[in-house]
Amino acid sequence: MKSLVHLILFVVISLAGVCQIYAQGDRCSSIQPFCAGTTQFVFPNSNAFSGDLAVAEGGPDYRCLEFQPYPAWFFLKIKDSGDLNFRISQTVNSDGSGDALDVDFIAWGPFNEGDELCSASALSPSRIVGCSYSPSATENFLINNASTGQIYVVLITNYSEKPGFITLEQTNLNQSNSGATDCSIVNILGDDLALCDSAPVKLTARNVDATRYEFYVFDDNNNDFSLLSDQASPNFTVTSTGRYKVIAINDNTGLGFDDEILIEYFEKPTAIEPNDLLGCSNEPSAIFDLSQVYAEITQDPQNGNSLFDLNFYSSQTNFTNSIAIENPDSFEAVNQQEIIAIITNQKSGCVSDPVSFNLRIASIPVVEIEAETVFCVDAEGNLVNSQTIGKDLGPDFIYNWNINNDPDGDGVQNPTLSFEEKPSNPDISLEIINKLTGCSNNFNTKITYYSAPKNVTFTISGNDFEDGYVVSVMADAVAGTVPIYEYQLDDGAWQDQANFTNVKPGLHKVSARDIYGCGMATSAAFRLIGYARFFTPNGDGFNDTWNVINDPQISISKVLIYDRYGKLIKQLDPRGRGWDGTYNGEVMPADDYWFVVDLKDQNTGTVSEFTGHFTLKL
Numbered sequence: 113m114k115s116l117v118h119l120i121l122f123v124v125i126s127l128a129g130v131c132q133i134y135a136q137g138d139r140c141s142s143i144q145p146f147c148a149g150t151t152q153f154v155f156p157n158s159n160a161f162s163g164d165l166a167v168a169e170g171g172p173d174y175r176c177l178e179f180q181p182y183p184a185w186f187f188l189k190i191k192d193s194g195d196l197n198f199r200i201s202q203t204v205n206s207d208g209s210g211d212a213l214d215v216d217f218i219a220w221g222p223f224n225e226g227d228e229l230c231s232a233s234a235l236s237p238s239r240i241v242g243c244s245y246s247p248s249a250t251e252n253f254l255i256n257n258a259s260t261g262q263i264y265v266v267l268i269t270n271y272s273e274k275p276g277f278i279t280l281e282q283t284n285l286n287q288s289n290s291g292a293t294d295c296s297i298v299n300i301l302g303d304d305l306a307l308c309d310s311a312p313v314k315l316t317a318r319n320v321d322a323t324r325y326e327f328y329v330f331d332d333n334n335n336d337f338s339l340l341s342d343q344a345s346p347n348f349t350v351t352s353t354g355r356y357k358v359i360a361i362n363d364n365t366g367l368g369f370d371d372e373i374l375i376e377y378f379e380k381p382t383a384i385e386p387n388d389l390l391g392c393s394n395e396p397s398a399i400f401d402l403s404q405v406y407a408e409i410t411q412d413p414q415n416g417n418s419l420f421d422l423n424f425y426s427s428q429t430n431f432t433n434s435i436a437i438e439n440p441d442s443f444e445a446v447n448q449q450e451i452i453a454i455i456t457n458q459k460s461g462c463v464s465d466p467v468s469f470n471l472r473i474a475s476i477p478v479v480e481i482e483a484e485t486v487f488c489v490d491a492e493g494n495l496v497n498s499q500t501i502g503k504d505l506g507p508d509f510i511y512n513w514n515i516n517n518d519p520d521g522d523g524v525q526n527p528t529l530s531f532e533e534k535p536s537n538p539d540i541s542l543e544i545i546n547k548l549t550g551c552s553n554n555f556n557t558k559i560t561y562y563s564a565p566k567n568v569t570f571t572i573s574g575n576d577f578e579d580g581y582v583v584s585v586m587a588d589a590v591a592g593t594v595p596i597y598e599y600q601l602d603d604g605a606w607q608d609q610a611n612f613t614n615v616k617p618g619l620h621k622v623s624a625r626d627i628y629g630c631g632m633a634t635s636a637a638f639r640l641i642g643y644a645r646f647f648t649p650n651g652d653g654f655n656d657t658w659n660v661i662n663d664p665q666i667s668i669s670k671v672l673i674y675d676r677y678g679k680l681i682k683q684l685d686p687r688g689r690g691w692d693g694t695y696n697g698e699v700m701p702a703d704d705y706w707f708v709v710d711l712k713d714q715n716t717g718t719v720s721e722f723t724g725h726f727t728l729k730l
Contacts, residue, residue: 137184137185137186138158138163138164138165138182138183138184138185139165139169139183139185140169140172140185140229140230140235140265140267141230141366142185143185143186143187143229143230143265144185144186144187144369145186145187145188145189145297145298145369146186146187146188146266146280146293146298147188147293147294147295147297147298148188148196148198148280148281148282148285148292148293149293149295150285151281152279152280152281153279153280153281154206154277154278154279154280155184155277155278155280156206156275156276156277156278157182157184157202157213157270157275157276157277157278158182158183158184158270159182159270159272159273159274159275159276160182160273160274161275162275163182163270165182165183166181166182167179167180167181167183168180168183168267168269169183171230171231171232171235172220172230172232172235172267173232173235173236173237173240174218174243174267175218175237175240175243176218176243176244176245177216177218177243177245177267177269178245179269179271180216180267180269181269181270181271181273182269182270182273183267183268183269184267184268184269184270184278185265185266185267186265186266186267186268186280187229187263187264187265187266188263188264188266188293188294188297189261189262189263189293189294189297190222190258190259190260190261190262190263190264190291190292190293190294191260191291191292191293191294191295192260192290192291192292193257193258193259193260193291194257194258194289194290194291194292195254195255195256195257195258195284195289195290195291196254196255196258196282196284196290196291196292196293197252197253197254197282197283197284197290198252198253198254198255198280198281198282198283199250199251199252199279199280199281199283200215200217200250200251200252200253200268200278200279200280201215201249201250201251201278201279202214202215202249202270202272202276202277202278202279203249203276203277203279204274204275204276204277205276205277206277208279210276211274211276212249212250213249213270213272213274213276214247214248214249214270214271214272215248215249215250215251215268215269215270215271215272215278216244216245216246216251216268216269216271217242217243217244217251217253217266217267217268217269218240218242218243218244218266218267219240219241219242219243219253219255219264219265219266219267220234220235220236220239220240220241220264220265221239221241221255221262221263221264221265222239222241222258222259222262222263222264223239223262223263223264223265224261224262224263225261225263226362226364227263228364229263229265230265235265241253241255241264242254242255247271252283255291258291266280268280296318297369298371300317300318300358300360300369300370300371301315301316301317301318301356301358301371301372301373302318302373303373304373304374304375304376305373305374305375305376306376306378306459306460306461306462307375307376307377307378308378308379308380308460308461308462308463309377309380310351310377312349312350312351313349313350313351313375314347314348314349314350315327315347315348315349315350315356315358315373316346316347317346317347317348317358317360317371318346322346322360322361322362322369323344323361323362323363323364324342324343324344324361324363325341325342325343325344325345325346325348325358325359325360325361326339326341326342326358326359326361327339327340327341327342327343327348327356327357327358328340328356328357328358328359329354329355329356329357330354330355330356330357337357340356346360350375352377353375353376353377354374354375355372355373355374355375356372356373356374356375357370357371357372357373358370358371376460378457378459378460378462379414379462380462380463380464380465381410381412381414381415381418381420381455381456381457381462381463381464382412382414382415382464382465383409383410383412383453383454383455383464383465383466383467384408384409384410384411384412384467385409385467385468385469386405386408386409386453386467386469387405387408387469388469388470388471388472389402389404389405389451389469389470389471389472390472390473390474390549390550390551391445391471391472391473391474392473392474392475392476392549392550392551392552393473393475393476394475394476394478396446396447397444397445397446397473398444398445398471398473399442399443399444400442400443400444400445400471401440401441401442401443402422402424402437402440402441402443402451402453403422403440403441405422405453405469406420406422409422409453409455409467410455418457418458418459419457419458419459420455420456420457420458421455421456421458422440422453422454422455422456423436423437423453423454423455423456424436424437424440424443424451424452424453425437425451425452425453425466426443426445426449426451426452427450427452428452430452431452431466437451445471446471446473447471447472447473448470448471448472449470449471450468450469450470450471451468451469451470451471452466452467452468453466453467453468453469454466454467474546474548474549474550474551475549475551476551476552476553477505477509477544477545477546477551477552477553478553479502479503479505479542479544479555480503481501481502481542481555481556481557482557483556483557483558484557484558484560485499485501485540485557485558485559485560486560486562486628486630487499487531487534487559487560487561487562488561488562488563488626488628488629488630488631489534489561489562489563489590489592489593489630490563490590491563491564491566491590493534493561493563493590493591493592493593494533494534495531495532495533495534496630496631498530498531498532499530499531500528500529500530500531501528501529501531501540501542501557502527502528502529502542503527503528504527504528505527505544508546508547508548509527509544509545509546509547510525510544510545510547511525511526511527511542511543511544512525512542512543512544512545513525513529513540513541513542514537514539514540514541514542515529515535515537515540517529534559534561535559538558538559538560539556539558539559540556540557540558540559541554541555541556541557542554542555542556543555560594561592561593561594562593562594562596562626562627562628562630563589563590563593563626563630563631564590564625564626564630564631564632564633565587565588565589565590565595565597565624565625565626565632565633566588566589566590566633567587567588567633568585568586568587568588568622568623568624568633568634568635569585569586569588569635570583570584570585570586570622570635570638571583571584571586572584572638572640575641575642575711575722576616576617576640576641576642576643576661577642577643577709577711577722577723577724578722579614580613580614580615580616581614581615581616581617581640582611582612582613582614582615583601583611583612583615583620583622584610584611584612585599585610585611585612585622585624585635586610587599587610587624587633596626596627596628597610597624597625597626597627598624598625598627599612599622599623599624600622600623600624600625601615601620601621601622602620602621602622606625610624615640616640616642617639617640617641617642617643617661618639618640618642618661619637619638619639620637620638620639620640621634621635621636621637621638622634622635623635641660641661641668642660642661643658643659643660643661643707643724643726644658644659644661644726645726645727646726646727646728646729647693647726647727647728647729648729648730649692649693649694649699649728649730650730656692657689657690657691657692657693658690658691658693658726658728659671659684659686659688659689659690659691660686660709667711667712668686668709668710668711668712669686669710669712669719670683670684670686670708670709670710671683671684671685671686671707671708671709672684672707672708672709673691673705673706673707674705674706674707674708675700675703675705675706676703676704676705676706678706681695681700681705682695686709693728699730700728701728701730702727702728702729702730703727703728704725704726704727704728705725705726705727705728706723706724706725707723707724707725707726708721708722708723709721709722709723709724
């Protein structure tokens with residue numbers, strides 16, 4: 113039970129602020145329809161700063177409500193039979209946030225259609241179905257076993273007297289044996305209409321309790337609604353854009369319920385057939401951005417400044433079945449693919465007649481420009497020959513180089529670049545544009561300089577008495593060039609390895625050349641010492657004696673020859689004519705013979721002993 117002290121203070125305040133202008137819903141005579149639906153019903157409360165009626169009118173039995181400050185009257189109608197649980201709450205803000213404010217209620221019912229709702233006999237103790245005067249900001253009440261068509265009256269009061277918002281909602285929707293409220297009593301005319309032609313539209317006010325209907329249209333000049341018709345029929349024909357209102361009046365109860373509807377007539381948008389859309393590809397298909405036709409297809413003057421949605425269809429069948437292209441900004445198509453398009457006014461939803469256009473594929477210009485362009489230079493770094501980059505594809509193309517290529521000053525760049533000297537920037541780029549189709553391509557290349565080696569040297573390791581000679585080639589590069597060489601021994605095959613193994617004794621030379629044909633260099637000749645693997649002392653003038661291969665530069669101090677049994681047969685002078693195959697004047701038999709030599713390393717001076725064998729053939 114709440115304090116009566118508050119009641120006394122409230123009466124004093126309310127008497128000081130009596131107002132003769134009645135607010136809608138603050139008296140039972142101006143009761144408002146309520147529909148719970150599936151959402152919350154939120155409305156601003158009546159309070160000490162905005163309320164027209166400080167205390168509810170006399171007559172009804174308010175039962176538990178000892179005090180009824182700033183009343184709000186509602187009624188609801190049952191659509192589906194069952195139980196209905198309601199929650200009433202009051203907060204400072206409309207979204208339920210802010211301070212919680214004390215709210216109270218009382219509900220009466222049931223009533224039938226046509227019953228008087230606001231008299232003392234109607235709002236009697238026998239019809240009270242719920243009442244709460246608790247100090248809570250949330251109240252709950254239950255209507256058990258409600259039947260379709262029944263009507264209930266609800267009074268909600270703002271005990272706090274503070275500005276805020278009241279929320280009324282049904283909490284047991286979709287539960288077992290739950291009933292539902294009838295929303296047709298709230299939305300009498302239905303949703304706003306956007307019409308895409310000038311045909312008249314018939315409004316039908318849906319309210320079974322009304323005995324007559326007043327139709328109004330909003331007058332902008334008077335900033336108020338003007339009466340159009342007062343009639344028994346719920347039907348009214350509209351032919352022009354406007355905001356219309358209907359009041360559904362029950363002359364038996366004196367109650368009237370109003371609703372508004374906005375009707376807007378829009379012209380059907382006109383789609384202009386766009387030019388064919390061009391795609392660039394050297395493949396059978398290309399990727400198209402269909403949205404590029406927006407400006408063309410919406411350019412009709414009657415479309416004004418409206419915004420439109422575009423829908424595209426890849427065939428007549430898909431258009432008929434409303435199967436639009438999902439990703440029109442990246443649509444892959446083949447040449448001469450037909451596209452059907454419509455535009456939809458974003459505001460009105462009105463749709464144009466379809467138009468069509470084709471997708472055409474044009475080739476992308478191509479020239480042979482490698483990622484790397486080879487320029488040959490000499491030992492001083494100057495170009496060996498004039499160089500050219502690019503290709504002339506004809507007069508239908510525009511060439512945009514990243515360096516100045518307009519020698520005649522006519523503002524047009526040449527198809528090719530010619531170089532007599534090294535350019536300051538080795539990174540070259542080219543854009544080629546087809547004047548007829550607009551298709552373009554970009555090419556990039558980096559100039560790299562190559563040259564023949566400045567000179568070629570070598571090192572020698574090994575010898576003919578062990579695993580053979582290894583000749584390693586060294587090539588000195590020209591400054592500013594990339595040294596990628598291949599190598600040759602004498603007139604043999606070229607190889608990318610700089611080492612030659614198992615090189616035979618004798619006179620040799622090595623060469624190195626640039627792999628891109630920029631030139632080669634050859635070393636001085638050199639000799640490798642060794643020995644013959646056989647000899648034939650038969651007097652024919654060929655291979656008649658055996659000795660180590662010798663020249664004035666060698667450092668062999670002795671040569672000893674043995675037979676297979678280790679018997680010393682001959683000691684040779686490395687600089688002499690060699691062994692003739694005899695021992696004490698007798699010709700030795702054909703066989704393998706062994707030798708021992710002392711070889712001095714020319715670089716270190718170290719003397720090493722080596723052995724080997726050769727064959728005497730008769």
